Amino acid sequence: MQPMREFPFCASDHLEVIDVEHEPILLAVQCKECAALGPHSTSPHAEHAIHAWNQRFGRLSLVK
Numbered sequence: 001m002q003p004m005r006e007f008p009f010c011a012s013d014h015l016e017v018i019d020v021e022h023e024p025i026l027l028a029v030q031c032k033e034c035a036a037l038g039p040h041s042t043s044p045h046a047e048h049a050i051h052a053w054n055q056r057f058g059r060l061s062l063v064k
Contacts (some may be wrong), residue, residue: 002047005054007031015053017046029053 006013012033020026020040027049029038041049 002050002054004029004050007034007036009036010034017049 004013004015007015010031010033012031014032015029016032017027018030018037020028020037024042025044026040026042027044027046028040029049029052030036038049038053039055041052043049
């Protein structure tokens with residue numbers, strides 16, 4: 001699994017993938033320090049939520 005980049009606003013690296021909603025499945029990375037939430041992923045795989053979180057710095061790419 002790829003590492004998560006630190007949160008750009010509070011610079012925290014205390015991050016976790018959470019289940020935002022069960023139906024449909026929505027996962028996202030959340031900052032444990034300030035509770036900010038990253039982009040939602042409709043995949044049931046945490047790697048997709050982490051990838052979306054990391055993409056906020058630049059060009060979007062696909063997860064294989």
